[in-house]
Amino acid sequence: MPDPLEPGDPERIGEFWLSGRLGAGGQGVVYDAYGPDGARVAVKVLHGAQESPKELQAMAAEARAAQRVASFCTARILQVRLEPPRPYIVSEHIDGLSLQAAVRGTGDRPERRFTGDDLHRLGIGIATALTAIHRAKVVHRDLKPGNVLLGPDGPRLIDFGIARVLDTRSATQSGFAGTLPYMAPEVYAGRPAGAEADVFAWGAIMVFAATGEHAFKGFTLPEIAHRVRTHEPDLDALPGTLRPLVAAALAKDPMARPPASAVLSALTRDPRDDSGDPADLVAAGAAQAGLHARWEPGDPALGKIAEDAYASLAPAMQALVPEVFLRFAVPGEDGSLATRPVPADELFDRQDAAESQALRHVVEAFGSLLLLSGGQFVLTRPAVLRAWPRLRGWLEAERDGLRAHHRIRQAARTWAEHGHRRADVLSGAHFEDALRWAGSGTRAQSLNRVERGLLDASHRARMTQSRRRRAVAGVLAVTAAVALLASAWAVRAQRTGSQERDIAASQQLAAQSRQFTGTPGTAALLAAAAQRIHETPESRAALLDVVTRPDRGALSEYRPNPVTVGAGGQRLALGNDDGTVAVWDLKTREQVGSPLRLLADAEFKKDLHVSVALSPDGRTLAAAGSRGNPPDGTTPLAQVNKGMVRLWDLNTRKPLGDLPVPYPSSVTFAPDGKTVTVIGADGAGLWNTQTRQRIRQVPFPPSFSYRPMSEHSSDAAVISSDGKIVAFGQASGLQTWNLTTGRQRAPIPTQANAVALAPHGRTAAVWDKHTVWLWNTVTRRRLAARIPLKDPRRLVFTPDGKSLLVGTDMWDVATGARAGTVNAGTADEVLAGAFADAETLVTVSGDDSSQKKNAVRLWNVKVHQPDPRPLVPAGSEPLQPGPSLNGRALAVLNPSVGTDIAYWLWNTGTRARTAGPIAPPPNALAGGTAIAAAPDGKALASGDTYGQIFLWSNNRWTGPFKGGPGVTINTMAFSPDGRYLATGGGTRTETATPVANGKVQLWDVRTGRPIADLGDSPQEVSSLAFSPDGHTLAAGVGATVRLWDTATHRELGTLNNPSGPVSALAFTADGKTLATGADRTISLWDTGTRQSRGAPITGHGGKVASLAFDASGRMLASGGDDRTALLWDVISHRQLGAPLTGHTGAVTALAFENQTLTTTDVAATVRRWNTAMPANPTAAACAIAGRPLTRAEWSRHVPSDIPYQNICPKKGDQE
The missing domain is CATH 2.130.10.10 (YVTN repeat-like/Quinoprotein amine dehydrogenase)
Structure with a gap:
């Protein structure tokens, strides 16, 4: 378990609730924490008061650079907030022991030494992480066994991305930062540490993992420094394959140490290092980093601790648990929560002695989370409000009741402290609200003796001021309410707690499922178990996440x-x-x-x-x-x-x-x-x-060298999958034979070092000089497609012959375009x-x-793979895309066709060009800055830097529209019926002093006349979106979203986006939910109440550039500047499947059509993705696993009070 919070520690940092301390040092404090959705994270709070604004700015730049590091072998950085007075960085939680804890042993876990393959893989994992972060120009500078976590899918490096800036000054009395036995000699000499210091630490860690001892032992700083600078450690415990690498890494001269990429290349036996593609080398290392030995989970999640305590109670006492924990929660006027100490007498002073005794048993069961100090109970780990799914559900269900009970509680204490004065009782609306809440039969809280006495006294006071008839009616109401209150705990005790138990277990298993993405079989079983125990939004999202990933697991046995x-x-x-x-x-x-x-x-x-x-x-x-x-x-x-x-x-x-x-x-x-x-x-x-x-x-052909076991043979012999065609490849050419007829086809003049035949044998893939070429074996013509490939690898055609598998990448045979992975x-x-x-x-x-x-x-x-044939519009880059709202049409502006600007229209479904090249408007003053395609694909709109707006339709241009904003048109959108055009203004750039005019205008497409100027702002309009029925227009203006009724032109309200400037907008099909995109963040809003729907969603590595909902409104797609598209479950806010990759630039537009997602990037390349979900996700997950959850696995992951279930029964088995 993490260490308890100390006096002065906050209970929350930003949106994250703290559970305990994971560590502290010269740089700051690392906390175990939980997000609004219960996701476990690590929050590092820096000593911001000690940093200058310049240092904080440099730290922010480096931390954001570290965010771009692939999360193969590192803990992903989720959020960076370095504004004073309390700067912090949030990173992914890795479930597993630290290398320090594993080697030294903790609690009842014995010491462990790494040997053989596990030691080798450990070295690969750490070297992979170093290679990745060094590519991002980040130096760790505090690499040590405590910063290596042994996760379910291999070792992960933590606590990187800021140390280089933090440590430019003294962080300790000695003037050094870092952990002494792992600091390089040059650091002790006072020289700045670079990537070479990380490599030195890697070598020292390998010695520690193998022996359990530091490579450079000592009791004092001078002693350790002397040994680091002069001593050669004993490496005999290391296997021969590792010993030379570790020795080189521990060289005293930093220039003599190999870079991390060279260490990784040697460990993986991969020839790629800095001379090749570093991304390939990192991916190769990540694939080999998983440990063979059984993974050991780290500290149990706070939610599991609370759920185990809950399960230990009898049902009658379980019914009182909400009464205990909800008293600690204080609601804010803005919907936030805080915690409060609860006096012991407030908790235990009950009318019914049995209820009071039962509450004492509840408090004892949760002893690890509740502390009695000075007559008051406090939450030792405030994050339990978010970490425990069951409590999170109670808080959500009692959101309004918390306020009512809190007012009663405050009034009751004042009434009791002042001697039960009549002046302190509740009256008017406050009494009505209290009585209404107290008489509700659905609440999870009850009243103690003082609170009930206040209600009685409040009613008696009201009786003396009311007419008798009303008083009699009130007596009956209060009598009924008080009678209900007196027996409330007993009534709740009779309710079954199994449903709440199952919901909490389901949410817990769904969260665990996402920890095992590297082992899809286990992830699938945990997700299926969550769904079988009780269907929740979290279990559904976990299932869909599993079944939408291409990895279907391994034959582990x-x-x-x-x-x-x-x-x-x-x-x-x-x-x-x-x-x-x-x-x-x-x-x-x-x-x-x-x-x-x-x-x-x-x-x-x-x-x-x-x-x-x-x-x-x-x-x-x-x-x-x-x-x-x-x-x-x-x-x-x-x-x-x-x-x-x-x-x-x-x-x-x-x-x-x-x-x-x-x-x-x-x-x-x-x-x-x-x-x-x-x-x-x-x-x-x-x-x-x-x-x-x-x-x-x-x-064989003459001079053919048949050497099947030679790695260096230049000749190849292959058979088509239908067994009819055989091909012989040589340096002199490619020969093919039809075995059914015995006829030889004319040879193809190409060097063929590696060959694959399509199933029908009419297409051959031939590797020659770093390229795979496609040939028609009948016509002997080389096809246009070419696939870059540095080294020959196994080539496999798909059964339909339309795609070629090269390694684990899919390529389209017709175009040579990458078609997925x-x-x-x-x-x-x-x-x-x-x-x-x-x-x-x-x-x-x-x-x-x-x-x-x-x-x-x-x-x-x-x-979730793309159609193998993307739409790549003709023309030289840069291209500017302007998609239609429904994604079926694409307008493209090519500013450099010869010397003229040209426009094009494309049908994204058929990939057919429907119009173009179209010359620019004859009276345009400048090139287009924003374009949009009409929903029917028969018209396009264009705006320029002077605020001119033109419309192309029926093969001609009209415009400029009169009444434009006079500033750059940043964005434009057609209404769903194509009748209206909305435009958003930006900055006048032609003047000496640029002036922003964020004007939102609505135009009649048929006449070209302005319908309304909807709003002005000193900030630019960055995005526009119509609701699907066309009745509402949303505009992203700075860090706000403004909403208008398009019929009355009345402004409906403003949404204040918490994540900064709005970069993308999208409505659900029913118009009730609006998604907003910002830097790395997506927020969901209720358009009726204009309140946010849950916590912001994070996942992109840059600005969110586009958004789209599917027809059901349950799936959201987002495109980012990081060149990926992500799919999200709207209810649970969880990502579904792996990122959709393949675009070469920011994904600027998205649209769903049935079960197909269309994505467009800045180069106007259009890809269409199959996003269909299986009809029975549970059965699909079971098929991925190919087996049920064993009883041992069930006992390890599922609360003990839920009996074992065969979650994946075979056909004919009893459920």
């Missing part, structure tokens, strides 16, 4: 080391390096029988070459295997015949026979399952699977891949390291 894979008939065949073949059921994720023996096991496993194939119905297995390469001598191949091709009947698991092929390397079934094609040392042969007779043989932080080299169906890809991946077993992973290549 796979024991041999796989090297190849085949698929067919809902089965997988995996060839292993021990000469066996295992068959798995894809649906159940279970192995079918024991592995089948193909070849005898051997000590040297790397000389094995194996290929496996399954017939389309999954009933027959063909496996080809050999060891080594054919001899170079003159020995006849028929006499060598090293290896075999064997067929099995998988129903009987008996061999059907062997095919006499020497040194076989590839085997493929035909679609009818009656023939197989085999490549061996004597060429390619077509065989009958029933008779096991050869039908046709095709020899199945990479979920796993960047190992794909050694083999096979499609089980049109959606499911199975890969075998690894790092070619003998220390690591290859992984078998499953991917869905369709979910």
